[in-house]
Amino acid sequence: MKNFGTNTMSNxxxxxxxxxxxxxxxxKGTISNKILNDYPMFQHLSxxxxxxxxxxxxxxxxxxxxxxxDKGDLxxxxxxxxxxxxxxxxxxxxxxxxxxxxxxxxxx
Numbered sequence: 829m830k831n832f833g834t835n836t837m838s839n840x841x842x843x844x845x846x847x848x849x850x851x852x853x854x855x856k857g858t859i860s861n862k863i864l865n866d867y868p869m870f871q872h873l874s875x876x877x878x879x880x881x882x883x884x885x886x887x888x889x890x891x892x893x894x895x896x897x898d899k900g901d902l903x904x905x906x907x908x909x910x911x912x913x914x915x916x917x918x919x920x921x922x923x924x925x926x927x928x929x930x931x932x933x934x935x936x
Contacts, residue, residue: 846870878911879903889914 846863848856860872882890883897889911893903 852876873912873915875908875912878915879908882911 848860850856857874860874864870864872879890879893883894884890889907893907893911896903896907
């Protein structure tokens with residue numbers, strides 16, 4: 829893994845984005861935990877965890893996703909994208925404890 833240097837790592841104004849993709853059970857959570865241990869400034873977003881949370885809380889997204897899951901189908905991309913965008917918006921709005929400054933975030 830690239831060494832970002834002490835000055836960069838200690839600057840809390842920098843926002844790092846890393847996307848880890850793999851099939852279910854492909855080790856995304858394992859490598860994410862290792863990265864979070866070494867680089868705690870990263871925020872972790874797991875689509876599987878988010879999906880289970882929304883289903884459990886019976887949100888609009890959770891109810892829609894559960895319809896597909898109950899049939900044994902994959903949750904459609906449109907639903908999953910909305911799930912992720914919803915969580916990213918929460919982080920952008922200060923849900924991670926920062927001041928809500930959107931600098932460095934991509935707009936969707």
